[in-house]
Amino acid sequence: MKITSVNNELVKETAKLLKNKYREEAGCFLIEGEKGINEAIQAGLVLRYIFTEENTNSYSGNNVIETTEAVLSKISDAKSAPKVVAVAEQLKYSAEDLRNAKKVLLLEGIKDAGNLGTILRTSVAFGVDGIVLYGNTVDLYNPKCVRSAVGNLWKIPVISINNLVELEELFCGFERVATLPKGENVVNLKDYVAPEKVLIMFGSEADGLSDELKTFATKNVTIEMDPTVESLNLSVSVAVLVYTILK
Secondary structure (H helix, E strand, O other): OEOOOOOOHHHHHHHHHHOHHHHHHHOEEEEEOHHHHHHHHHOOOOEEEEEEEOOOOOOOOOOEEEEOHHHHHHOOOOOOOOOEEEEEEOOOOOHHHHOOOOEEEEEEOOOOHHHHHHHHHHHHHOOOOEEEEEOOOOOOOOHHHHHHHOOOOOOOOEEEEOOHHHHHHHOOOOEEEEEOOOOOOOEEHHHOOOOOOEEEEEOEOOOEOOHHHHHHOOEEEEOOOOOOOOOOOHHHHHHHHHHHHHO
16 A cells, blocks of 8 residues: 555544544554564564555555655654654553562653653563553653653553552552652662562652652662762663662
8 A cells, every 4th residue: 555645534543643632542552663663563563554665665564554754754753754653552451460460660640751661661671570650640652652662662561550449459468669769767779678579669750759659658768879969860760779679
């Protein structure tokens, strides 16, 4: 198939997937670039369409659409148009997928899609078993998050939980670690030894963990730093803490 017009109906419908509302309705998301798409294929994701530059022979099949740079720009929010964009079906996970997990990361109220994607990549690298998105968190399938995850989005179960009751039921047998600034009843990371089952909880850079989750925690841990440095970027903090605890 070949499509060259940015006003084509399929192109317009695909471009809608740049917005969270339409991703939720369609149950699909966009993957940009050959690396991500190739890894998605290897992982068995269902790709409904693959839009690729004309005269590119990397892909074949009834779902491959030859197109133009203008069309690729319309269905991507990247600064430079990728040479290939795929429409993939979203993965569906539930709490049951974390029943046997032992090392879990919880992210509360994360607003930056790039940070979330980087954290996904870090979590896969350092052996996290699953991720919980708690509260009002940026959409997992935001194109910036997908790009930042660099092919790791579909390598780890990610679920959303929006109430403490469900959280308590799922992680009642875990040590629940709140990552906090220095203060009373806070252990330095270098002195902390995690048990077999641990839930590591991070809040957003702007707000930190909610009082609800601070109360839910059974242990408070901080990353000891030079006192002249106020804080670290969230994804850096996650990398330091997760590597140290789970190595």
